[in-house]
Amino acid sequence: MYSETQLLLLSGLQHLQFCRRQWALIHLEQVWSENQFTAEGRNLHDKVHDSEIESRGDVRIVRGLRLQCLRLGLVGQADVVEFISADTGVELDGVTGFWRPFPVEYKRGKTKIDDCDRVQLCAQAMCLEEMLKIPCGGIAAGALFYGRPRRREQVVLDTSLRDKTEALAQEMHQLHAAGQTPKAKYQKKCGSCSLYETCLPKTTGIKKDVAGYLAKALEF
Ligand code: SF4
Numbered sequence: 001m002y003s004e005t006q007l008l009l010l011s012g013l014q015h016l017q018f019c020r021r022q023w024a025l026i027h028l029e030q031v032w033s034e035n036q037f038t039a040e041g042r043n044l045h046d047k048v049h050d051s052e053i054e055s056r057g058d059v060r061i062v063r064g065l066r067l068q069c070l071r072l073g074l075v076g077q078a079d080v081v082e083f084i085s086a087d088t089g090v091e092l093d094g095v096t097g098f099w100r101p102f103p104v105e106y107k108r109g110k111t112k113i114d115d116c117d118r119v120q121l122c123a124q125a126m127c128l129e130e131m132l133k134i135p136c137g138g139i140a141a142g143a144l145f146y147g148r149p150r151r152r153e154q155v156v157l158d159t160s161l162r163d164k165t166e167a168l169a170q171e172m173h174q175l176h177a178a179g180q181t182p183k184a185k186y187q188k189k190c191g192s193c194s195l196y197e198t199c200l201p202k203t204t205g206i207k208k209d210v211a212g213y214l215a216k217a218l219e220f
Contacts, residue, residue, distance in 0.1 A: 002073035010076030
């Protein structure tokens with residue numbers, strides 16, 4: 001269990017899954033560059049969080065809910081949590097009956113090949129389980145809503161996704177404790193990275209290698 005002062009941003013899991021160096025640049029070195037992709041993503045999130053809490057039939061929709069999980073050491077915010085009326089579930093303040101939480105995360109663009117969005121959604125569900133005292137695994141699914149094309153994709157929060165999410169959270173805490181930014185290594189995905197101009201992956205690693213070589217050479 002982590003204390004509240006040790007919690008790291010849940011959103012960092014998607015950065016870590018995308019690239020360890022990107023996570024370190026954002027979360028250790030506090031560097032942030034906005035490109036078209038991140039700007040569009042931010043606008044989509046702003047629209048979601050600007051909206052009011054509402055009820056639609058058997059569903060209560062809560063936006064911008066603060067999340068935390070002491071077991072994984074994470075803190076963050078949910079875009080949307082739908083509470084669906086059910087025979088069993090959690091009780092909510094000010095309303096009768098039982099409700100089953102269903103997290104929904106909004107993303108720009110289309111579904112991704114890697115699991116970075118699914119991991120973030122899974123971490124949100126694990127936060128909700130701890131906060132609402134739901135047994136681990138009690139939230140079976142959530143959804144990702146993509147902006148282009150506008151499409152909602154159901155995500156099953158199975159054991160393998162949960163294990164991956166836990167492992168990433170642990171690694172994030174280890175990297176945070178170590179406090180060191182991994183070296184740049186050019187990969188195909190660097191082209192869509194918001195930190196490309198800061199990272200300079202095609203040259204930064206080389207520069208460091210040359211600097212290391214010179215330092216060694218000067219020892220003799
Ligand atoms: S440019 Fe590439 S190496 Fe650098 S942070 Fe982005 S993905 Fe990682």
